[in-house]
Amino acid sequence: MNTKKSQGGKSRCPICQLGIFTELGRPIEDALQNLDAESLNFMAGSTVYETASAATAIYVLMHGYVKLAKTTLIGKSQIIRIVRAGEIFGFDGLVAEYYNHSAAAVGEIDVCRIPVAGLQDLGEHKAEVERLIMVRCIKELQHADERLLELGAKRSPERLASFLVDWCNAASANGWVPLVLSRSEIAQFLGLTIETVSRLFASWKRDGILREQKQSIRVMDWQRLKLLAQSN
């Protein structure tokens, strides 16, 4: 068993504590408490759901990182999204019978699992929650569009550089930023090989653009990195 419920059974899901639904106002927050949402904890590397497993819930990531991935028939896998705390994943649960991708924990995570069946019980508030989900979904779609541009129209240095720029920006901590992903995961995310990623890191470290220590990176020359992200 690679998953454990943090406090067993239908524990009160702390959705609101993260502020995802707070914008909807208190009555809805209360209604959400009545869903049988569960707070779950997964240890590093464990699977939240597999491709083609029954899509019965959507998830809100409370803490940590989740990677969503798809695999070709010949076994090459592509990470389609890295989910951050506060984001929703598992949209498939709302329209499809099965998930079309897998979700796995990168490091230890806490998620809130919301059974889709429960959403039906929201009554008058259902519409507002669905609207919020719609908005989130559209944002995901925009993000996916951006990634299609990355994968379809950019070369390896541009892909890695803009990935690093995004990653460090999201981390907001300037200075050292924990790089949660392994070389292999970065490669799978960018549609490259481990070796290519490794060589680019090495080259940029040599050039003084980056430094790395203990799974963390620090950008020394933002200007050059951003330039690499845009052209050659």
Next chain:
Amino acid sequence: MNTKKSQGGKSRCPICQLGIFTELGRPIEDALQNLDAESLNFMAGSTVYETASAATAIYVLMHGYVKLAKTTLIGKSQIIRIVRAGEIFGFDGLVAEYYNHSAAAVGEIDVCRIPVAGLQDLGEHKAEVERLIMVRCIKELQHADERLLELGAKRSPERLASFLVDWCNAASANGWVPLVLSRSEIAQFLGLTIETVSRLFASWKRDGILREQKQSIRVMDWQRLKLLAQSN
């Protein structure tokens, strides 16, 4: 002026005739008639909206094909989606101030333009329409995920082969299928160059897998094409 309204001003938009919203039932169909949706006709190659233009409407494609594209700062463009009749595009209108991609007609098209402001006036039906849009959006997201796998984890022959398989399947007409897109557009869609696409076509025609005449293709050997789509 490269666009013209088919019958000037706020013409009755034939949304329902396409059956997109019919699943919602008659009262909602009627309510939709009261939006100031416009039926528009664009000639081949003209632009429905540009990247970064004000996102004030969503569109339903009534007839033809639309290509949605993004461009890198150095001018390489990537087609992120080919929209077919009956599909919604311009989801950005619902959440963002500006479109993050462009939309252009491939051949002549008819679209129904629904101002987002109008959706607010749907009153009690708003929720149901938004739910439908949410469902469509999630399906687009799944489709985008699939394309990320194509671009990130597959080689040129696999990309082109699976594109052709999809294209011909969607056209449902077995036998000759009109290939609406130019080599350049196919290349932009698959993240390849015109030359690579051209060479693959040539090679497959030589091998008797395909035939082509007058902008239409015919798959002669489905088994081999599907095999090409999956592995090497």
Next chain:
DNA sequence: CGCGAAGTTGAACATAGTCAATTTCCGTGG
């Protein structure tokens, strides 16, 4: 300390891109 996994590095190779020369296609006008 030692083992296994992750990461690095080099050399050879292959895939796809670039550049350039033709050829084909198609609409326009004679």
Next chain:
DNA sequence: CCACGGAAATTGACTATGTTCAACTTCGCG
């Protein structure tokens, strides 16, 4: 109906980017 002109597509030769394979090093952990 044919001829012309321009755009699209094809083809070849060369190049470059990134992959593959393999050896080796580093890191983390028991």
